[in-house]
Amino acid sequence: MPLQDVLSALADPTRRAVLEALRPGGLTVGELARQVLTGEGMSAPAFSKHLRVLEAAGVVRRDRVGRTVVVTLEPSSLDELATWVESTTRHWSRTIDRLDRYLEQEDA
């Protein structure tokens, strides 16, 4: 679940929609598809691939239950991302006027 995998996993609207749909709790693949793919005519295999990507990124887990597969969120999988965003933006507020830094170097 390195940052790289999480970010590319989230850079897809279908995948983000899956996360939204799972917020109340785990769902079977079928139920998930019914909620997420309302309208868009996406095939089951395509959807399954998206789930694979999310799973590979460590964002969700898939467990076979009877003949269905239940998908659940993997809590703390976005911690690294949250930390990165936080630590990145924190310093931005202190950023001086956009030209100053360059001009300083120029003068030296």
Next chain:
Amino acid sequence: MPLQDVLSALADPTRRAVLEALRPGGLTVGELARQVLTGEGMSAPAFSKHLRVLEAAGVVRRDRVGRTVVVTLEPSSLDELATWVESTTRHWSRTIDRLDRYLEQEDA
């Protein structure tokens, strides 16, 4: 700067490296390239394209200064992302055991 654009912009290591390099403040494209592309033999045009993506996502700004171009961070461009991550993960802690939800439905 919709979430979609920001996420796909960040889903590239070179682009993230640019943000890291800009944390202390704005830099010219050349200086930025020197810091970010140490080692990887990436061409200037390729790098310029990455900057274009970041700019289109609203994450950085490019200003011509003399014959150089200064790149600066666009503060608050990651606010939407931070909010999304926050609001997404907040509920995860409350997520019930991964099977419960499904089994409830099954019983009904």
Next chain:
DNA sequence: CCAACACTTAACCGCGTGGTTAAGTGTTGG
């Protein structure tokens, strides 16, 4: 058992993304 169900895997395909080199655009220093 086995037919049907709920998905996944396999094989394939078009296209967008990330890379290249070559040519173009501003902006000085001399």
Next chain:
DNA sequence: CCAACACTTAACCACGCGGTTAAGTGTTGG
């Protein structure tokens, strides 16, 4: 002025990603 500098745009190419259909894998009701 104009040559050189600092990038960017244009044109092109390879390959990975998101999509498809067809076939495979577990699992259970009857």
